[in-house]
Amino acid sequence: MAEFIKIYEDKPSEAAIQKVVDVLRSGGLVIYPTDTVYGLGCDITNSKALERIAKIKGVKLEKANFSFVCSDLSNISDYIKQIDTSTFKILKRALPGPYTFILPGNNDLPKEFRKKKTVGIRVPDNNIAIQIVKMLGNPIVSTSIYDEDEVLEYSTDPELIFEKWQNKVDMVIDGGYGDNVASTIIDLSGYEPEVIREGKGSLDIF
16 A cells, blocks of 8 residues: 655655655555646656556657656756757746646657657655755656546645545555646747747737
């Protein structure tokens, strides 16, 4: 059964964040708060954990459209090709925030994602998520938790999330009620920005 842990966004306990990081480093799956819906994440460097998330989502890992959750823009160059100034300005204006940006991946992507030409990058405006990634030292591979039965409380109320996911993951973080609107997805890998999905993030960043 998963561990249920309360963390306050305004002042996350370092000891609590360390507990989360220990779970991630050991190959565990964690449900954690973002600035949109709660996310299901694992350490980007752990192949077995990546396989577990893909299995839960019912997709093949090499074809999965997972996001890389980063703590800031400084480490996205580890995974994406060099971007032009106008693209960087859009990222700088929008992040941290409720956006997922599709960008061209480089040759240093984890081996599980090398066949993919693009990668989704997230820097959520949520202090819990940011502190976890900072302490972990590398991105989290993440996907939003989904709801087959359309009962929104099961993806926004941490106690109900725990009730539903306790036997599938290793830790559920209670970071307060989540949102039920996902991030805005914008493809910046082509010549012109393309909005793939309108979500919580507004489009006045261009």
